[in-house]
């Protein structure tokens with residue numbers, strides 16, 4: 381396979397930093413996903429060293445896409461809700477180039493990456509019309525997609541609903557920390573999605589993150605007018621979207 385059809389994606393999360401080589405025709409991994417614990421504290425330098433380890437292990441010398449849990453513009457992170465605040469002051473391109481050497485590195489928000497991947501390789505319903513993709517994990521990430529094109533850096537997890545942020549109401553992190561059953565948690569998710577529906581009126585919601593694997597447990601409990609589609613790429617989405625963005629950085633222009 382020629383290099384044109386390959387991309388390398390990295391997804392940096394609160395607990396794990398993961399990477400894989402991706403076949404960009406199919407969205408499938410080539411070889412194993414490589415995973416390390418995200419270092420603590422997760423400073424840019426420490427995380428960059430972990431990423432370098434993954435890339436060395438994969439023996440990859442091409443471009444790399446890196447998905448991050450915050451607002452990303454060029455070489456800067458503008459928010460750091462679920463990552464070390466030192467990212468806000470770093471030139472992330474310089475920090476990563478210092479260990480990854482001379483190669484193209486593309487940074488993007490993790491939910492934007494996952495949303496792009498879902499559009500490219502997931503449920504065909506995500507490819508047309510106005511879609512809000514949400515990734516529900518430690519926080520809530522969002523990607524706005526219109527006909528498969530991304531409006532980057534939306535942060536719906538931080539939308540205030542009443543006086544609480546959406547991700548403090550209905551993330552999996554909250555479900556876990558409060559020990560909520562699906563029956564207890566579903567009304568919280570409905571409240572959040574109901575507010576998104578009221579304000580943005582998408583044609584569909586696509587829900588990703590770990591919770592999408594268990595959609596049979598919560599989907600029937602929701603009553604909304606907007607169709608809700610569970611994502612199909614599960615925990616592959618962030619890596620695959622990052623690989624796609626590395627190969628075609630125009631996906632995240634703006």
Ligand code: BGC
Nearest residue numbers: 449450451461491519520521
């Ligand atoms: C961050 C988002 C991110 C989401 C999922 C939120 O707290 O603000 O940028 O996409 O968590 O990681």
